[in-house]
Amino acid sequence: xxxxxxxxxxxxxxxxxxxxxxxxxxxxxxxxxxxxxxxxxxxxxxxxxxxxxxxxxxxxxxxxxxxxxxxxxxxxxxxxxxxxxxxxxxxxxxxxxxxxxxxxxxxxxxxxxxxxxxxxxxxxxxxxxxxxxxxxxxxxxxxxxxxxxxxxxxxxxxxxxxxxxxxxxxxxxxxxxxxxxxxxxxxxxxxxxxx
Numbered sequence: 001x002x003x004x005x006x007x008x009x010x011x012x013x014x015x016x017x018x019x020x021x022x023x024x025x026x027x028x029x030x031x032x033x034x035x036x037x038x039x040x041x042x043x044x045x046x047x048x049x050x051x052x053x054x055x056x057x058x059x060x061x062x063x064x065x066x067x068x069x070x071x072x073x074x075x076x077x078x079x080x081x082x083x084x085x086x087x088x089x090x091x092x093x094x095x096x097x098x099x100x101x102x103x104x105x106x107x108x109x110x111x112x113x114x115x116x117x118x119x120x121x122x123x124x125x126x127x128x129x130x131x132x133x134x135x136x137x138x139x140x141x142x143x144x145x146x147x148x149x150x151x152x153x154x155x156x157x158x159x160x161x162x163x164x165x166x167x168x169x170x171x172x173x174x175x176x177x178x179x180x181x182x183x184x185x186x187x188x189x190x191x192x193x194x195x
Contacts, residue, residue: 006033017125028114031061035107043106044099055098058106063094065113069120079116081109 007029010022035054043055066079077083085093098106
């Protein structure tokens with residue numbers, strides 16, 4: 001950690017839960033750091049050929065948080081506004097609507113989704129292991145219980161981590177360092193978030 005990088009490296013030792021939470025916090029803080037202070041215009045910039053924007057990614061990461069923890073882990077509903085979004089009409093609703101969202105609203109939504117994920121995790125870990133909720137996974141025959149709640153948390157980390165890495169300047173197939181990718185994007189006038 002340095003003065004300009006507030007992230008704390010994930011622990012190298014500890015329980016599975018401590019390590020998983022450390023990695024999730026690190027990935028979340030990476031995205032917060034890379035999007036801090038960006039305007040609506042900056043959050044709507046794309047890096048062609050991809051139509052992905054940082055605002056869309058922020059909203060997507062919020063629904064991913066809610067989906068994995070609220071729906072998959074405990075079998076509940078998505079947090080608002082995702083619980084009433086027109087998913088049947090637009091599978092990528094979060095990506096398509098983020099450009100019209102205020103940055104403060106996007107950040108608030110992202111933070112609420114993280115807070116809810118942390119609340120669910122804290123609640124699940126509060127009691128004895130035998131009382132902890134079982135992970136629910138969709139199956140062709142409906143929803144089936146799975147004993148490995150750690151699987152959902154691990155899969156979430158693996159699914160969301162690359163998205164946050166892209167926000168740090170990484171795109172699939174690009175082997176340059178994050179700093180080099182950010183400088184190149186900034187020099188090309190595509191993103192102004194190199195720090």
